[in-house]
Amino acid sequence: MDHLSYAAQIRRGVVRLNRRLRQERGEGGLSPNQLGVLGHLRRHGAATPGEVAAAERQRPQSLTRVFAELEADGLIARTADSADRRQSVLTLTVEGLRALERDMAERDAWLAAALGTLNETEREVLRLAGALMDRLADTEPQEPSSGTAALQEPSSGTAELRRPSL
Template sequence: MGGTLGAVGGQESAEIRQGVVRLARRLSAERPAEGLSLNKSSVLAHLRRNGPMSAGALAAADHQQPQSLTRVFAELERDGLISRARDEHDGRQRVLELTETGRDALAEDMARRDAWLDVALADLTETERQVLLLAARLLRRLADSPAELPASAPTHVPSPSH
């Protein structure tokens, strides 16, 4: 990724953050009460995309501490959505695997949230939808970026409220 710290103005960052947060909240509101929690759907989605992985690797990929997901893993296993198996590369290690039931539950959860988004997107022009598709790819790239804030960077920049 090119550019230097400060190359993008704080106002641009604030506007992007506000848009992402508002959409995330709306998608969360569209999740049925009996649906998967955000943490559960995130765990299942990581396993669907990446295959079996250790609890530590999954937590790191989700930018969380393993301890904060311990209960989520236990509940997913209890509900038959994931299982634990021996790591084929290191038999001493255990990995989490997505079960068929977990794959189905994730697909149903995503379909329910996507239904609202499909309706909302229908109100946009083709050009606007293409811009959003490009933005989604860029947001995914930002979210997956290993870049960390340099120690010398300011930790508080005044910006409009979220």
Template sequence: MANDISPELVAQVRRGATRLARRLRAERPADGLSLNKLAVLSHLHRNGPSTPGEIAVAERQQPQSLTRVIADLEQAGLIIRERDERDRRQSVLSLSPDGLGALAVDASGRDRWLAQALRELNETERQVLRLAATLMEELSEL
């Protein structure tokens, strides 16, 4: 691999991220939001008001695949749709207070499990994970 990145490192990072993601999914509420709905709400929480096209690009999805998801979220009162002031043909979506609450409920079980798991580590290990989390966020944006 380029820049002498070992295949073992690549496999180890992939396995660790995959296993952690699987475990965190298992800690979600059984009646929770679909992963697509959660992705839209999370995007709006992280990035603020966005057009459906911006969300689709950021989430690496086709805009058509999010049409139903966005309609369901709007109907449930979890997002607010307004006309874009710059381009009246477009709509801008934003997170409603209920949407923020739904995100909090969805994250609470995962956060409880993760907080308990992190208590099993020493402070140095937690700091290493803080750095790794930052790097994984950066990697996810490439």
């Protein structure tokens, strides 16, 4: 199987699982963009709107409404940057953390139940696949070589992964 065939199969699986996880969100749950912003602030701490947008691979203008909604709902706080008063800094509030954890818990509960239908080896393969997908999300394609895009290793934070015996 070539890299393009692998890519198509992985993409299909990721898209289908993502759709299912979105369906498992409770009524009035957070939007994907809201989850992205809150998740970024949880993982990385305070950040400017531009930093959040860059990490989410979006333009800051695309997230302006999302930032305003989250701030109006008390899920994030916006303050002026002490070094540059023209710039604002976003921080996750306690209520924002609760909303994020509640939203994640609903989907995690479904996923945990679904994982219970798999055997131990399959669960371990998926755990490793999750770590690899995180790594892939942080890579930048280089010039194509022999018909496929080579991936550049992220500069830091890579976990050592071993192939499980099947």
